[in-house]
Amino acid sequence: MSTSFTYGNRKEGAVAPDALVRFVTEGELKAGAGGNGVIIQEKIDERLRSMYAKGLFQGRAEQAEAIATFGLIEAATVIAVGFVPGSGSDGLRLAAAAAARAVKSIRAKHVELSIHETALGGDIATLGASAAAQAITEGLILALHDRQPLKKETATRFHPAQVDYIAEAALTTGSSEEWLSGIARGRIVAGSVAYARDLTNLPGNDLTPERLAFHAEELAGELELDIEVIDEWTAAEQGMGALLGVGQGSVNPPRMIVLHYNGAPDSDEVWGLIGKGITFDTGGISLKRAPGMEEMISDMGGAAAVLGAVRAIAELKTEVNVVAVIPAAENMPSDRAFKPGDVLRTMSGYTVEVVNTDAEGRIVLADGLTTAIRRGATKLIDVATLTGAIMIALGYEATGALTNNEDLMAEVMEASRLAGERIWEMPAYPEFRKMLNSDAADLKNGGNKYGAASAAGLFIGHFAEGLPWVHLDIGGSAWIERARSWEPKGATGVMVRTLVALLERQV
Structure with a gap:
């Protein structure tokens, strides 16, 4: 700017x-x-x-x-x-x-x-x-x-x-220093939202998993952050069967991207931010219908939000530790693609019966959460364009949320209020979790269409290993069909400002 x-x-x-x-x-x-x-x-x-x-x-x-x-x-x-x-x-x-x-x-x-x-x-x-x-x-x-x-x-x-x-x-209100400080912060935060928007708006033939990793490497270089880019061979060595299963149908292999920001070296608390990075989603074998499929370039909106948030907190020098994890893959139909009925073994060891290949985001996020935990995360926030069901519930107007820890959810809700980004908590009833029970594996990646947004979130929560966790479903808020207030048509960069507000309050 x-x-x-x-x-x-x-x-x-x-x-x-x-x-x-x-x-x-x-x-x-x-x-x-x-x-x-x-x-x-x-x-x-x-x-x-x-x-x-x-x-x-x-x-x-x-x-x-x-x-x-x-x-x-x-x-x-x-x-x-x-x-x-x-x-x-x-x-x-x-x-x-x-x-x-x-x-x-x-x-x-x-x-x-x-x-x-x-x-x-x-x-x-x-x-x-x-x-x-x-x-x-x-x-x-x-x-x-x-x-x-x-x-x-x-x-x-x-x-x-x-x-x-x-x-x-x-x-009579406020000193010059306060005003200039607020202006500087506003420029950094807004610039990070703009970064997330531009990344999300890139066409799928440009933004492959490898190219998304390249953008993350560029960002890490600019901000002097440590970064790991795990390719398909190393992912196999580390047992990332969920990520590899989703990405195996594409000629563009998957990547697990991990950035480390250590702004509070004396603290044992590490925030794990996990962003869904499906760079294009055809639905795979469970193919989506053609109308509107071009908008599936936005299926990495969660990854963009996480990268945007990391960009902002690094520029603001926030005193907090973050491990940011982006499981990146293309979900494509081919002779190699994973299929309904397949059973995938995740990095955590849990197995997943695939009943719908178009419910792939939750599968890659399973390995994303485990990656963050193994790198020391003590609290987990995942951001994902996860379900169409959340749009049925909330339209384009709000992000849906699910948690296993109401204290952490209260922090997230307060951050969203400060940022002016609406979040609505969805119920985590045990009946929704039972929908994921499988005869073939530890759990399956879908139930029925009723309560689907909650069930999808609870699938991800299964891999939180009991750590405080909040899931943010931006399926309706990451991409809009017409401009409104400060958000343009297309990618909105939603949740960048909420994540920044959340992490800054931990100082």
Whole structure:
């Protein structure tokens, strides 16, 4: 992200911005002239209140209006953005995202964003200046980061060259250091979400398991992290029958990718982050139907989220230990592919009867969890585009979660609240686990269609070896069909910010 961000008071004689962004509340619009003071400038205020009276601009969340100033103020355009006081970090992100879309529509290269006590003072005081600055920065960056198509004529993303956060005279909350710290954190976290999005949007003929390992190696090199890339021969030596079974149908062999981040060398606690890395999923022998199969490039969204989170915590130098594990494979139909009725022996020694080759993610994650445990993980979080069933329950609106430890789940839920990424806990009833009982092996990889999201998660939990574990099913939230707020059409990079918030709270 090449946008320059600054914070401070407006300097005398500074170059006028192309656009001035002002968050505006409904209360300010309701007030008559002189009622609650000036919003921007008297004539511009009249225009805004006229629009309010006509129902055109109500100061509500995600509303934004670009208004030409005709020399009334230095900026050529005012962008009025609706803001709801008391909406906290989510409200600030939404408003910043709406502002970003309006900035993009007029191609403004230099933007001033007014940090005004009237609209924002209460929320800034509640959140703290650093958290407020982070939320605004995330909203601006993420709303401008969309999917870049691969075309003959290379497209470039629009972004403003400069964004100045201007502290208005009445602002009494937060020091300059707090604001600059929040901006810096927002840039790192949003940049890591953008990294996860770009990785997920790569086409399947580019992002094979080996290429995913290459991207992980590049990241490890940039961040000076230790990395292991386990190829198919070493995987066989280590008994990774689950990973090898899923990947055996493809000409592109599987990889087990392991990154180590040691930010707290004196601590015995190690977080295991395991991300499903199915770089393309045809369903295998249990072939998916053709319509929509192209979206299965997103079946490694969990891997992207884990890599994005590692990127952020390493750049933030978070005092925490992490072993990040990505079981990567292509699930393809061929004369070599695994079949319904096969029995696979996992790295842990447990055997799995395959009843549906399109339920492959949980199988590779079995070896992923064991890999993390054998490398010292004491707590486990897996992230996976695991089921269509979670979309039946939650649509595109939330990530489903399952756990064997309610204390850890409470930490994850609080992190998701701070990040503004919705998570809904699914039930882990023993009846769902019984659906996985098998006559041919220790367990099977599917039951029936009822309660399938919970049963799928409990399959993974079988391999947690009693350690605290949370499963995050991003089957509906990792890829969306139309843009919303700060998320573009396609890959969303969901759960990066939640994982970062979770790990940072362990300091």
